[in-house]
Amino acid sequence: MTDRNLAEIAEKMRDIDVAMLSTHTQGGAIAGRPMSNNQDVDYDGSSFYFTWDKSQVVEDIERDANVSLAFKGDDGFWVAVEGKAEIIRDKVAFEEHWTDDIDEWFEQGTDTPGLAMIKIEAVRAHYWDGEDEGEVTLSS
Structure with missing residues (x-):
């Protein structure tokens, strides 16, 4: 097991565009x-994703931000990020990430x-690199 810092992980994440976002449903699934x-892949611990305000993902996050x-x-590099999400409905913030x-x-x-934007602030990141x-x- 090696200890890397966020800058090293971010460099490996630089070209990864798509993430699988998991939320908790009303029934706990x-x-x-x-x-x-x-x-928008310059990773500093925050991720931003656009979605529809009336989507299930927004409903899930408003109920449970984890x-x-x-x-x-x-190249065989994987990262699992645990974080807190918030829903942003501010046009100025949209323009910063559009x-x-x-x-x-x-x-x-x-x-x-x-339109809504999801901001996820990472708490912890676990990585595998080979x-x-x-x-x-x-x-x-």
Whole structure:
């Protein structure tokens, strides 16, 4: 087991766009869905994902903010992130994380009615890189 810091993990995560976001449903089950961070991949412990305000993922997060993210790189690098999520409904914040690729899903850009953004602040990240594995605690 090797100890790496967040900067080293972030460098390995730099090109990973899609994560599996898992939430807790009303009945207590775990629900997972793939989410794109839209090439906003400079990882500092925060992740941002756009969605619809009336989606199940938003409902799940508003009930229980404890979530997990799973990332897989092309080179056998994996990261499991435990974090706290919040729903953001602020257009200024949308614009900070918007890329043109998102227009495919939200045609009116940051003016799309019903748009929401999920911010996930990592608490802990466990990584596997071949036979190397370790954990980084980001906050408590």
